[in-house]
Amino acid sequence: MSNDLQDQVHDQMSRRTFLTNSGIGLGAAALSAILPNTAQASESNHKIGPHFAPKVKRVIYLHQSGAPSQLETFDYKPKLEAMWGQNLPESIRGGQRLTGMSAGQSSFPLAASAFKFAQYGKSRAWISDLLPYHKQIADELCFVKSMHTEHINHDPAITFIQTGNQIGGRPSMGSWMSYGLGSENQNLPAFVVLLSRGRAGDQPLYAKLWSNGFIPSVHQGVVFRSGIDPVYYLNNPNGIDKSSRRNMLSALSKLSEDQYKQVLDPELDSRMKQYEMAYRMQSSVPETLDISKEPDSVFNMYGPDSRIPGTFAANCLLARKLAEKDVRFIQLYHQGWDQHGNLPKDIQIMAKSVDQASVALIKDLKQRGLLDDTLVVWGGEFGRTNYSQGKLTKENYGRDHHPRCFSIYMTGGGIKRGISYGETDEFGYNITKDPVHIHDLQATIMHLMGIDHEQLTFKFQGRRYRLTDVAGKVVKPILT
């Protein structure tokens, strides 16, 4: 199948339309009958991958927006306790660009974690007291402590991790997956987005993060809202019943098809598909998102928040339900990890909102046998500084943005569980071993889904684009 807009239009023009409409005669018409009908073939299951056997069929990406501190969670640095309050040596900082928020500080006092660390599980993974539930799954996780990124501010950094580029306009990771692998489930979008808030005054999220960019808009992420109306304008207005909706759509689709033949705009094709998808979603979405039939034991597992729609815990439960329905890419965003000040107190609010639910999700996936064909990724867009932003006291401090290192974890099919990959220096400032760039992470996620990140491209404005731009290396040591 062509992955190229111009080629697609060209195909339409040259084969089907030309042969049948130009009246060359019976022979030509017969010829066109044996040529593949591109429009029809791409109707339901657009697919140009996988390029090789996948390890997993779906991804649940638990994005922690605002960037949780690696130094309070998984990257234990006793040196910071020993050197508490001392200035960050210039030799370590190495001229690193700082944000305007702490660049003007006269000193950069090293701040140790307010939370105690210990090692857990057979894998002896370091986890702080901030995330007590995570201690229970230490052996299920693959920690990557050597993540690094290119920008120091939220918008470009989060855009980078989602789309492979700091500036918006490129397709999101989930859109690439939808484009490359299609969807097994015909009644739900391949790329679903669930949003939640941790605390007030969060960094904003933007629709460009789940945008399809320049690839056909059927691949854009669909946001499911909490509450009785999960997708805007999905339900029929009063007075319109299912059959009249069906009639209207069928008539509209005929008109669109006629217009498509004239103008060959692939967006028309996209729009028709989206209308049809929306029609099917009228019944599939309420059914999938209905958590009222879940037993109490499940709510107890995900924690009390899971009964409140729109929380991270409730979204984790929905993520599991969407995974059961074979949605290809399930993207959660949880806002509120931007602790520039008052970190010890604020980060606890955040940790509490995700700790139990994240762990419950992983355990729930596991007992249902879903963890073997699902990849779960948990992490933010960058790390946080080892020095305090603002005044450092024993009780209080803050941390500024830090792109040079941060920690994430992954688990699921094809990933080695119970390992820790990559190391940072004793200050927790620079990577000393096995750095993993954002593009490497993206290449690895694609690899697990059976996609060669260098092969999945889309031609736009004269150039072929891909999620990993011109970089990215699969992180093989963490794969089984």
Added chain:
Amino acid sequence: MVLLKVSPSNFEILIGRLHPLVIHLPIGILLLVALFEFLARKEKYTVLRPAIIKMAFWGMISAIFSCVAGYLLSKSGGYEKDLLVWHKWFGIVLAVIATAFYIFKKIEKEFKQFGIVSSAIFTIMLAVTGHLGGALTHGEDFLTQPLLSLLGSAPVKVVRKPITNINEALVYNDIIKPVLEQKCVQCHNSQKQKGNLRMDTPELLLKGGEHGKIILAGNTNESEIYKRLLLSEEDEHRMPPKGKTQLTEQEIVLLQWWIQTGAAMDKKVANLAKDDKVKTILASLQVGAGGQETNEYGKEVSEFLEEKVPNLATKDIESLTKMNISVDVLSPKNGWVSINTVNNTGFNDAQIGLLLPLKLQIVWLNLGDSQITGISLKTIGELINLTRLNLENTSVSDAGLQNLSKLKNLQYLNLVNTPITNAGLEILKEFKSLKKVYLWQSKATLVGVEALRKALPNSEINIGEELITIKPIESK
């Protein structure tokens, strides 16, 4: 003075190189002469006669010119001697016959049947000379090889054994030689020796050509072979020359690596130092693993057999997709397929037979939440390449499980929320390939599960996960 001395030889080269072009003129013209001569015997076509003489003239001219050009080309060397001698003399004789033909026509000294006999002769001569010329340029078996293959009697073309373990592969024999054979040997072999160089045996390859050695072990940058690979395509010294199949970037890297590490003829891949780039390329040469590459931490374990299964018939796929059953090709290289009934929860025992045409291809089968019962397991047992089987939330029973014993590659079995009991687990004890079994919310008990764990010590038997509730820490 130097200029004077050089330019005639350049002129000669130019004329010589025109040979492959102009050679087609006498062929075409003289064939037409023969055709006209034949036709003109009929009353109806006598009108053609005056044309024959004109054409014979131009046939003569072009034949003579071709001879001269061919002679000049042969001086540049590199052609197989025996063939060349035959080609040359046939060509000359042909030109002589063409000339004689024209002269006899011109002076109208024609005896009976002269035209038809002589045109028959030069037609045959054309065929022979042309063939010899073709053999010189393209190699002697250029035509015969595909022809004999067509007739089924060709010497079996050597099929290279696929590299299954790259570390054990011989660098020259398994990696370098195939590249040379494909891209170089055509012009550097026993029959055709451009630049007096032969590359078809290791000894001759190391010996070099008219400019001396082409490979300097350990010094790639000074090795003629490498230098020429990197020249611009417009450069006359570039190899392979413009228009011929070029080496890929990866092949050049491998060649560079081989020369740099000593151009050894007998070393294995494992014995030579390699950087990341070389490692990656080498890994891609290894077959199997569905395109997954090796790494220094060991091979990524592929779940599926490496063999290739036949492609699916469109009608078999259609009969499934019509039922809203999703069919996903998992590995285009091997043809493995995943089947999922997520869009058709009404799928039942009556429809399970639809899977049988795909019984070799299906490796993942997800029938979770469908209406199938133990009866379907009989059919599922026929899908011999299955590695993952999802039966959660169905009413499959203990009795049917025995049917799955034929699935020798089954690694994952999901029986969550099924009526499976300990009796079923007894049967599973014999399923030695199992790596993961999910039994949460089934009717199996801890006793049965413990017994199964003992029988299958290497598999993970999951009967549910527990989360210990923790009181949140108080803020400091």
